[in-house]
Amino acid sequence: MHIQKYYQSKKGFTLIETVVAVGVLGMFFAAIAFILQQVLTNVAESRVRATALSLGQTQMETIRNLPYDDVGTVGGIPSGPLPQEEVKTINSLDFTITTSIIYIDDPFDQLTPADPVNNDYKRVRVEVSWGGAFPSRVPVSLVTNIVPKGVETIGSGGTLYIQVFDANAQPVSNATIHLEASEVDPPVDTQTLTDTNGYVILPGVAPCISCYKISVTKSGYSTDRTYGTEEVANPLQPHMTVITGEISPVSFTIDRTSSVIVNTRGTQEAGYPVVTNVLFMLRGAKIIGYDALDDPVYKYSFSTNSGGGSVSIPALEWDTYTLDFSNSAHNLAGSNPLVPFALAPSTTLTINVVAVPKTNNSLLVAVKNAGDELQASASVQLTNTGLSYDQTKYTAATGSADFGQVFFGSLSPTSYNLKINQPGYLEATASMTISGITQEVFTLNLVE
Numbered sequence: 001m002h003i004q005k006y007y008q009s010k011k012g013f014t015l016i017e018t019v020v021a022v023g024v025l026g027m028f029f030a031a032i033a034f035i036l037q038q039v040l041t042n043v044a045e046s047r048v049r050a051t052a053l054s055l056g057q058t059q060m061e062t063i064r065n066l067p068y069d070d071v072g073t074v075g076g077i078p079s080g081p082l083p084q085e086e087v088k089t090i091n092s093l094d095f096t097i098t099t100s101i102i103y104i105d106d107p108f109d110q111l112t113p114a115d116p117v118n119n120d121y122k123r124v125r126v127e128v129s130w131g132g133a134f135p136s137r138v139p140v141s142l143v144t145n146i147v148p149k150g151v152e153t154i155g156s157g158g159t160l161y162i163q164v165f166d167a168n169a170q171p172v173s174n175a176t177i178h179l180e181a182s183e184v185d186p187p188v189d190t191q192t193l194t195d196t197n198g199y200v201i202l203p204g205v206a207p208c209i210s211c212y213k214i215s216v217t218k219s220g221y222s223t224d225r226t227y228g229t230e231e232v233a234n235p236l237q238p239h240m241t242v243i244t245g246e247i248s249p250v251s252f253t254i255d256r257t258s259s260v261i262v263n264t265r266g267t268q269e270a271g272y273p274v275v276t277n278v279l280f281m282l283r284g285a286k287i288i289g290y291d292a293l294d295d296p297v298y299k300y301s302f303s304t305n306s307g308g309g310s311v312s313i314p315a316l317e318w319d320t321y322t323l324d325f326s327n328s329a330h331n332l333a334g335s336n337p338l339v340p341f342a343l344a345p346s347t348t349l350t351i352n353v354v355a356v357p358k359t360n361n362s363l364l365v366a367v368k369n370a371g372d373e374l375q376a377s378a379s380v381q382l383t384n385t386g387l388s389y390d391q392t393k394y395t396a397a398t399g400s401a402d403f404g405q406v407f408f409g410s411l412s413p414t415s416y417n418l419k420i421n422q423p424g425y426l427e428a429t430a431s432m433t434i435s436g437i438t439q440e441v442f443t444l445n446l447v448e
Contacts, residue, residue, distance in 0.1 A: 334402020374404025
């Protein structure tokens, strides 16, 4: 009996060893399989990258063997026979070859505008990218300079001198400049990137009157561009003119985009309930020009509604915005912050709005102190003796959707007297004519 128990104990111990050994071997072979997969992936990526490098070098040799005057791209500046982008297929894999050629103004002999001959040589950049099972995480890029033989001479055309900066007047690097002109021969349709100082200098541009369309973009940023008279009768930034032998400067401003969330609520008396489907227009203060009647054309004007009581509006440029309720079935009866409001770059701003059923004549009053701070609990009395109208309301509390404001609706289109009182401040009085939608801001002065 003792021998039988010993035998059973030994047998159980051997089974545990077997399970442990199988587990260790499983982890070992899994590690080997992972390493083998990585090796095979690296080998395949290296082969594809070697093919891409060969294509890039072949393109460079083709460019080097061209006459200097022919070194250029179709639709580019300088122009030439080379396509800006072409696709070549090798072993069933598509490779995209992008060629960029620009004039360079070398600082050795000073820069534009001090240097009258600013097309010193050409810089060629060839980039090869690909997709497939092993796509290019980092494209193959080759850069070289092509120098003309002999001394430099003044070339034909003028110079576009483009600068891009942000809301704080700081240069924006790596912004994409798209340049297009169908009126010149050959037509121009090209793009390039701003340098670290936010500049793009393009010598050798064919002369043309108000025909160069320029747009500036960058991922996550607002856009800026020129405008034609077919878009705006009198644009502030018209399509560019280039004159032979002259420099044509132009600047653009872009910055990171922002968003606004608008929440629509009812009145203080009703407990600020959610109000749905409030139509309004969000309009910025920036203008791009004037129409034929000399009225301003705004860069940003967007109509929407609050849906279930809240709407998010993304990709907005920094600006000062207002909420226009002209075509709405509601009146703006207060907002926090006050309208108009400033929107900074790269921010999300929440606007709480009080919306009430529309009346033809109304008055929205905001009360501030000399420090530009809204005041809660200020009494605002609106009277008209002839109409036997006498109403007193109190400005809403801090944090509410109509903080520091009161709204009077269903008024008559006539004159009213207004009194505003707040402890510690002098009384403010005014006589005003109500006609349509009226909004006023009053400033209280401290008692001396």
